[in-house]
Amino acid sequence: MALVAPAPTATQTGTPAGLVDEAAIQRTVAALREKGYAVEIAATRDEARRLILDRIPAGAEVSQGASMTLDDIGVTAELETPGRYDAVRVRTRSMDRSNPEALREMRKIGTTPDFWLNSAQAVTEDGRFVFVSNTGSQLGAIAFGAGTVILALGVNKIVPNLEAAMARIDNHVLPLENARMQGLYGVDSEIKKVLIVNKEFRPGRITVVLVREALGY
Numbered sequence: 001m002a003l004v005a006p007a008p009t010a011t012q013t014g015t016p017a018g019l020v021d022e023a024a025i026q027r028t029v030a031a032l033r034e035k036g037y038a039v040e041i042a043a044t045r046d047e048a049r050r051l052i053l054d055r056i057p058a059g060a061e062v063s064q065g066a067s068m069t070l071d072d073i074g075v076t077a078e079l080e081t082p083g084r085y086d087a088v089r090v091r092t093r094s095m096d097r098s099n100p101e102a103l104r105e106m107r108k109i110g111t112t113p114d115f116w117l118n119s120a121q122a123v124t125e126d127g128r129f130v131f132v133s134n135t136g137s138q139l140g141a142i143a144f145g146a147g148t149v150i151l152a153l154g155v156n157k158i159v160p161n162l163e164a165a166m167a168r169i170d171n172h173v174l175p176l177e178n179a180r181m182q183g184l185y186g187v188d189s190e191i192k193k194v195l196i197v198n199k200e201f202r203p204g205r206i207t208v209v210l211v212r213e214a215l216g217y
Contacts, residue, residue, distance in 0.1 A: 020158045024125055028158050029210065031127030035199045038207040045073040048211045052117065052150055053078055055207060056085065062115040063088035065138030069119035069152050069216035079117070088113050110137065116146030119216055121173050122165035123157050123208075129197040130165040132173070136193040143195060149206045154215030162196070173217045 025041075032039045042048035052075055056062055062085045070076045080087050088109055095102040118138055122130040129151065133139055142149055159165045174191060181189040200206045 020155050024158055024160075025155055025210070025212075027125045028123060028127065031125060032123075032208055035127045036203050037127075037200065038204065040207070040209045042209055042211045045211060045213055045215065048152055048209050049073045049075055049078065051209050052152060055148075055150060056115050058084065059086060060115055061086040061088065061113045062117065063110060063113040063141070063146075064117040065119075065141075067117070067119045067152075067216065069154060070117055072215045073152060073211070075117060075152065111140040111145040112147075113141065113145075114147040116141040116149045117152065118142055118149065119152050120157060121169050121217070122159050123153055124162060124165055125158065125160050127199075128162065128165075129195075130162065130169065131195040131197070132169055132191045133193045133195075134190050139193060139195045142197070147205075150209065151206065152209045152211065152215070154211050154213050156214040157216075176217045 029039050029041065040051045042051055052073075056079075062079055064070055064076065064079065067076070079085055080090055092106045092110055095106050097103060097106075116138075118131070118141075120129040121132050124130075131139060131142060159168055169191065174189065178189045181187055197206075
């Protein structure tokens with residue numbers, strides 16, 4: 001379920017954690033582009049979904065990390081439409097998790113797809129991404145394993161610096177995710193692993209779609 005933001009003014013975009021002004025958005029975009037990322041700015045979630053799907057060829061091998069943002073904008077459902085893509089998560093769901101060989105195969109194909117989609121828990125105005133995880137299952141693909149990475153982020157993920165990013169995660173993201181996990185499985189969520197991407201080594205590997213809406217946590 002999307003977190004609904006107040007209607008933006010001419011210079012501000014409302015987010016669940018406060019206000020991100022237009023200058024902060026533009027600083028973030030400029031910093032990301034300076035680091036070599038392709039950055040697209042989408043006005044709506046529908047436009048974001050189109051921008052993302054236009055970058056994935058029909059039949060391509062594709063996977064994703066669990067993401068409220070990708071769910072919110074309808075990308076997860078599109079990726080798993082039968083016959084459209086070689087969706088890795090659809091394949092791994094059918095594998096026997098009690099079988100060591102199946103687990104080995106899941107680990108291998110789950111971290112090295114041709115296309116990987118994700119969001120981030122925060123992006124700083126100087127162009128750094130912060131990802132946190134309980135298991136770390138998505139971090140390897142983002143850092144190195146996937147051929148192409150597409151990141152979708154609402155402007156509510158923008159923060160001034162790394163200190164603010166970790167504060168956002170501890171005070172805003174984790175409580176919401178913990179409540180979700182308690183509701184689904186009766187267990188707490190934990191931050192066991194953290195990935196900070198300062199800059200991508202391979203030019204053109206990561207594309208960022210920044211959405212002028214509050215999405216995910």
